[in-house]
Amino acid sequence: MADELTWKDLEVGNIIKEAGNASFRETGDWRTEKPILDKEKCVKCALCWIYCPDAAIKPSEEGYYESDLYYCKGCGICASICPERAITMIAEEEK
Amino acid sequence: MKAQAVKFGEKLVPTKEFLAEGHSFCIGCGEALALRLACKALGKDVIIANATGCIEICTSPLPFTSWRVPWIHTLFENTAAVISGVEAGLKTLTKKNKRPVRDIKCVAIAGDGGTSDIGIQALSGAFERNHEFLYICFDNEAYMNTGVQRSSATPYGASTTTAPAGKFSIGQITRKKNMVAIAAAHDIPYVATACPSYRFDLMKKVRKGAEVKGPAYVHILSPCPTGWRYSTELTVKIGQLAVQTGIFPLYEIENGRYRLNADPPKLKPIEEYLKLQGRYRHLTGEQIERIQEMVNEDYAKLKKKVAASPM
Numbered sequence: 449m450a451d452e453l454t455w456k457d458l459e460v461g462n463i464i465k466e467a468g469n470a471s472f473r474e475t476g477d478w479r480t481e482k483p484i485l486d487k488e489k490c491v492k493c494a495l496c497w498i499y500c501p502d503a504a505i506k507p508s509e510e511g512y513y514e515s516d517l518y519y520c521k522g523c524g525i526c527a528s529i530c531p532e533r534a535i536t537m538i539a540e541e542e543k
Numbered sequence: 544m545k546a547q548a549v550k551f552g553e554k555l556v557p558t559k560e561f562l563a564e565g566h567s568f569c570i571g572c573g574e575a576l577a578l579r580l581a582c583k584a585l586g587k588d589v590i591i592a593n594a595t596g597c598i599e600i601c602t603s604p605l606p607f608t609s610w611r612v613p614w615i616h617t618l619f620e621n622t623a624a625v626i627s628g629v630e631a632g633l634k635t636l637t638k639k640n641k642r643p644v645r646d647i648k649c650v651a652i653a654g655d656g657g658t659s660d661i662g663i664q665a666l667s668g669a670f671e672r673n674h675e676f677l678y679i680c681f682d683n684e685a686y687m688n689t690g691v692q693r694s695s696a697t698p699y700g701a702s703t704t705t706a707p708a709g710k711f712s713i714g715q716i717t718r719k720k721n722m723v724a725i726a727a728a729h730d731i732p733y734v735a736t737a738c739p740s741y742r743f744d745l746m747k748k749v750r751k752g753a754e755v756k757g758p759a760y761v762h763i764l765s766p767c768p769t770g771w772r773y774s775t776e777l778t779v780k781i782g783q784l785a786v787q788t789g790i791f792p793l794y795e796i797e798n799g800r801y802r803l804n805a806d807p808p809k810l811k812p813i814e815e816y817l818k819l820q821g822r823y824r825h826l827t828g829e830q831i832e833r834i835q836e837m838v839n840e841d842y843a844k845l846k847k848k849v850a851a852s853p854m
Contacts, residue, residue: 468563468611470602475565494549498556498742499779501575503564507546519564523571523768524776537776 471519475502479522481537483515489534496526496535554743557583566609568601571775573766573782574681575601577739578652581679581763584746585753587612588645590629594622594653594662597688598681619653619661623669623678626651630674648753649676655696656686659722670729670758677752677759680722683767691770695720698790700834701822703770708825718837726760727796733759735795739766740782744793744804751795764791772821784816789842794849801852803845813838 490512497505497513504519505526515526527535548555561582568575574597591614593599599616602609617625630649636642653662658680666678685703686692693706693715702714727734733755737745745763752759766781768774773781785791789810794803813835817823826834 462605464606464608468560468609470565470604470607470609471563473565473567473607475567478570494551497549498551498580499576499739501568501572501579501778502566503560503562503579507549507558516564521570523778524774525571525576525778528776529779 474518476504476516476518476520479517479520480540481522481524482517482520482540483522483524483526483535484538485512485514486534486536487512489532491532491534493531495529495531499525499529501525551743556746557586559583561585561587561611562602563609563611565607566602567604568597569767569769571768571778572597572601573739573764573768573778574598574654574683576778577681577737577745577763577765580739580742580745581652581749582612584749585612585648585650589613589648589650589753590626590633591615592617592622592626592629592649592651594651594657595619595688596654596657596681597683598652598654600688619657621665622651622653622657622662623666623676626676626678627669627672627674630676649674650679650753651676652679652681654686654688655680655682655684655722656694658682659695659720659725663725667725667729670726670731670760673757675757677749677755677761678726679749679752680760680762681765682722682762683765683770684719685767685770687767687770696722699837700817700826700830701771702825703822713826713830714822723760723762723796726762729758730799731758731760732756732798733795734762735760736762736764736791736793738764738782738786738791738793740779741786741793741805748795770822772824773819777819781816781819784811784819787811788813788816788838790816790838792842792845794845799852801845801849803849810838810842 505513505515508514524537527537548557626649685697691704693703697715698719702708706715708714735748737748752761766778793805
């Protein structure tokens, strides 16, 4: 019976062991509209990156700023402040 | 390799997020935006005491936390008292050589209710004792967390659930408490107002406030789509309009010297700011004129103070 799990082996509850573990949460499913980036119009000014309240827009390796749909709540701030109108919001389709 | 910072002209903004993604702020929250920028400005050597409010509940729903910096949740009324204790403790440990020599900033954050209604006596006490800390008030102009109840920071004419507009009332019938003037009256070295729509201005002020010797106070206007009743994509625009119409001027008071940071040559009519928000929808032309008069009066007063300050 040595390998049986007892209550003593359980972890103590209500302790958060990792700082910033909220980043495992998917907040993208709140969304009703998603941002679509037109790379031809994008001038890489990073305004969308700095104004995203959910920190969902990440710099990509080619220097564009693309939204991570795992976090994006679809507020549309990026589309409204984009000086080149490179971001458009389109309705999420039903799964 | 991932970029460490994003370049805006000559300014570098770190890509590291000290406030993790996946927090539960409302869609399009101006407070989340302001907090994210403030955390970027503060960096990692910081201890944050956070009063109950939107920020506290949205960043720490157990078993998750959005914080990547040391953070403590306090009650509404004792945020400034807790951060005073943290600061005094750090000072003592430094004196006894019991901690590594590093500049650790003490920061208290609270909403407008936690600052101008409930926490004001602890805040006043901490200013008076001259603790070295920065107090940031995220002002969304009502108790948004519990369902848009009025606070003393709610502006004249706004409709809230406990001051609803109707046949006999225009909503909030009193004027907004001038928290910045109250902080400035303590003669502390640094007091400022900021708005997340003016991103570099906000980050500069938060950094300045954290680095100054002695207490500092930064008042940040945080547009709230839920409570102010506007479409979520307008957050940044509403913040800009608040500054451009003069209802929330950006200024700083450094050692008693006033300086306007954004001084438009001609203020936009206040109607442009009011008409975008559902909480002001009931206002008639006459009432808007009355608000315009109030704004003009307050702005003229501020201009006078700026003009009277030595350059």
